[in-house]
Structures are given as C-alpha cells and as structure tokens.
Amino acid sequence: MLDNLDKFTRLKRGTAGAINIDPLQRGGILTPEAREAIVEWADGYSVCDFCTGALDEIQNPPIREFVHQALPEFLDVDEVRITHGAREGMFAAMHSLCKRGETVVADGNVHYTTLLAAELSGLKVELVPASEKPHYRVDPEGYGEAIERAKNRGEKVGMAVLTYPDGNYGNLVDAEAVSEICHREEIPLMLNGAYSVGRMPISAKRLGADVIVGSGHKSMASSGPIGVLGASEELASLIFRRSKLVPNKEIEMLGCTLRGAGVLTMMASFPAVVERTKRWDEEVEKARWFAEEMERLGMSLQGDRPHHHDLMFFNSEVLYEISQTAKKGRYFLYRELKKRKIFGIKPGLTRRFKLSTYLLPREDLETVLSAFEEIVALHPKA
Structure with missing residues (x-):
C-alpha cells in the first residue's frame, strides 16, 4: 500500500458550480x-x-x-x-x-x-x-x-x-x-x-x-x-x-x-x-413555496404544516416506483441529479429523503424543481 500513495493527494469533491441541497451543508458553506x-x-x-x-x-x-x-x-x-x-x-x-x-x-x-x-x-x-x-x-x-x-x-x-x-x-x-x-x-x-x-x-x-x-x-x-x-x-x-x-x-x-x-x-x-438571521422569514417563505411545488410533482412533505424551517423531509412513492425498474435501481435518483449538477440527496434514497433550500436563490430552486419534473417524466413507473 505504501507504494501507491498518490490517491491521497487527488482529493477533489467534483461539486464546483453545482447546486447543493444537503441540509448538513447549506448553513455551513463558507463566506x-x-x-x-x-x-x-x-x-x-x-x-x-x-x-x-x-x-x-x-x-x-x-x-x-x-x-x-x-x-x-x-x-x-x-x-x-x-x-x-x-x-x-x-x-x-x-x-x-x-x-x-x-x-x-x-x-x-x-x-x-x-x-x-x-x-x-x-x-x-x-x-x-x-x-x-x-x-x-x-x-x-x-x-x-x-x-x-x-x-x-x-x-x-x-x-x-x-x-x-x-x-x-x-x-x-x-x-x-x-x-x-x-x-x-x-x-x-x-x-x-x-x-x-x-x-x-x-x-x-x-x-x-x-x-x-x-x-x-x-x-x-x-x-x-x-x-x-x-x-x-x-x-x-x-x-x-x-x-x-x-x-x-x-x-x-x-x-x-x-x-x-x-x-x-x-x-x-x-x-x-x-x-x-435577520432574513429568516424570507427563508421560511421560500421553503414553503418549494414544498408546495414538490408536492405538485408527487412528493409529500413530512413534519410541521405550515413548515417553519428550511430543512424538509419528503416521501416520494412516485420515485420509489420508478426505482423498481430504473437502471441502477434505487441509485437512479442520485445519478440523475448528479448529471444535472445537483448534489445533496444521499445515494440510494428515493422513497424518503431530506433536503434544504437555505440561502439558495429562487432560480437555483427552480432548476432543482425542473430536474425532479424531468426525472419523473423520463422514467416509466413500475
């Protein structure tokens, strides 16, 4: 192993220019x-x-x-x-x-x-x-x-x-x-x-x-x-x-x-x-708007209604059904989002997943919504 150490120097994330919707990371992005x-x-x-x-x-x-x-x-x-x-x-x-x-x-x-x-x-x-x-x-x-x-x-x-x-x-x-x-x-x-x-x-x-x-x-x-x-x-x-x-x-x-x-x-x-923190009300309103749009695509918001935070949990039977026949199975959603430079939903999750809208501009969130809409339209259900 000590003869092949170069792998430890090639530490690229591959997320430059991507839209990150991971709740763990949205509030931690450096200024x-x-x-x-x-x-x-x-x-x-x-x-x-x-x-x-x-x-x-x-x-x-x-x-x-x-x-x-x-x-x-x-x-x-x-x-x-x-x-x-x-x-x-x-x-x-x-x-x-x-x-x-x-x-x-x-x-x-x-x-x-x-x-x-x-x-x-x-x-x-x-x-x-x-x-x-x-x-x-x-x-x-x-x-x-x-x-x-x-x-x-x-x-x-x-x-x-x-x-x-x-x-x-x-x-x-x-x-x-x-x-x-x-x-x-x-x-x-x-x-x-x-x-x-x-x-x-x-x-x-x-x-x-x-x-x-x-x-x-x-x-x-x-x-x-x-x-x-x-x-x-x-x-x-x-x-x-x-x-x-x-x-x-x-x-x-x-x-x-x-x-x-x-x-x-x-x-x-x-x-x-x-x-x-002084603009928190704007973040909550944006999260509520995004959740409504996701529900129109067949995703179901879990937790408080009305929602009071940017962290959201969705159930998605439609994506789960697609995963039953899609290439790469339950990893298809991660791969489809990655192709569109969207990261943050963990590999293998389709039926239940978390995401965050914190500090993302509306145009980026519209891109995310369009991606979900395309993915649902392009893949036949089981």
Whole structure:
C-alpha cells in the first residue's frame, strides 16, 4: 500500500458550480472572508501561536472578544465556549450537570448524538414520543409526562433536552412551553440548536434554555467540526469549571478546544451570519413555496404544516416506483441529479429523503424543481 500513495493527494469533491441541497451543508458553506481565513490560518496549531494558557483568552486574533462578548450577545446567554461540535457541547453539559444513573428526558425526534452523550455520561434516557406520520409532532406536555414516568420509577431527572429543530423533519417544538414545564420541576433545559443557531434568530433567555449548543459547520458558515456551547451564569460555573490539577484549564473542555483554522472561519463568517438571521422569514417563505411545488410533482412533505424551517423531509412513492425498474435501481435518483449538477440527496434514497433550500436563490430552486419534473417524466413507473 505504501507504494501507491498518490490517491491521497487527488482529493477533489467534483461539486464546483453545482447546486447543493444537503441540509448538513447549506448553513455551513463558507463566506468569502472565511475562505481567506482558512488559507491564512490552515497550518496545524496556528492559533496556539498566540495562546498564553487559555484559548478563549487570546486577544489577537480577537478570540476573547468573540467568545466572551459577541457570541453571548448573539445567543442571548451568559457564557459561551467554542467546542468541536454540538455533540461535544451536549456531552460536556450532561457530564458536568448530571450524576451517573440519573435520567435525561429528550424529544422523540432526538438526534442520535444526544443519546450517545447521555450513554457516555452514564445516564438513562426517557423519550417524549413523537406523533405518527406525516407530522411527527412532539407535544410540549409530553415532557411533564416523561418526567413523571421517570420519577415513578424512582429515578432522578437531571436534565431535559429539546432538539430545536430536529434534524429529520425540521419541526420546531414550542421551546418556551417545554421550558416552563422543566423549570416547574426544577430541571435544566438544554436546546440542541445544531440547525437553528446561525440560521435563525435565537435567544436562549427568551426560549427559557439554560444550556444551548450550536454547530458551526452545519449552520454558522464555518469549517468544521466546530460548535458553540452556551450556558446561564449559574450552570456555566459548573460546566466551565477549572481543573484541580491544571488550574488554568477548563476540565470539560479538556483544556482547549479548537486549535486551528476552524475558529477563525467562524469569526470571519460571523458578521454575515448575524445579518442572515435577520432574513429568516424570507427563508421560511421560500421553503414553503418549494414544498408546495414538490408536492405538485408527487412528493409529500413530512413534519410541521405550515413548515417553519428550511430543512424538509419528503416521501416520494412516485420515485420509489420508478426505482423498481430504473437502471441502477434505487441509485437512479442520485445519478440523475448528479448529471444535472445537483448534489445533496444521499445515494440510494428515493422513497424518503431530506433536503434544504437555505440561502439558495429562487432560480437555483427552480432548476432543482425542473430536474425532479424531468426525472419523473423520463422514467416509466413500475
């Protein structure tokens, strides 16, 4: 193998000039300023050249101002740290705020990383069930019922988690209602904002979130993996506590988090990210228009109606039927879209798939709709 290493140098994505509809990537596409920053700061531990012991205290580049002033104001929360991603932020919060054996209550559309963070922290999980298709709704009142179920088993609930929105259907649960229930029970609420922080206006205090996590590479135009973790003043003193063995290091952060270009791309994109959240209503209207057009072609939107997010999940019996006889079977849709320079729907998916319209101009979305229309017209059904 070591005689044939050239393959590791030919790392082209092949997506230049294409339309990307992948929900994982739409909010993470770098701004021109971030692309400049990543080249300037790409070498290894470049940021650490300026560190005197605490990464978030670096003044030039202005990481200290970004972490301790700009991000707390943006999220409307007391304390913020940069993390390696939303999942690392969730783990840090659970590990520091809950005791092993306690229970975490979470929504039925929870992302798998929440479950892993709980498991690694030695916690049990009680889920608030989602309704049946096509809406998959989570009723805020279900949090009270889930808390009660756990208590009736003799368990202590250490935390509640709400995925806001969930990563499958883009459903936005009433976070304020969930918060009211949790706080009545004296249980802290953590919002997983991987698909909201950086896309839409978010106020942790208004929503009643004691802890909030976000994803830079999903929603803050950053080169990942990178995330943010915010907490109220009371909980921040526990989550961001100092090590007893290395007193200038925060133990849940393992001393330092991002030590390279990622944090600089987040900073470089931040002015544009702040501005785009002010136009969220336009993104929602565009997503609703696109969903209506897709349904005219035989695709069925799942989740909230009216929809409140750019992430959308479609069922498509028409494409599934075509896949039964099409060349390459269930991979035909991916190949047909690729021929038209459209990427983002995973290979092999035809019956159920996710996509995002975030920040795409209407003309690009019309191209996507035309592609689906052509594909349906060109292929006979089974």
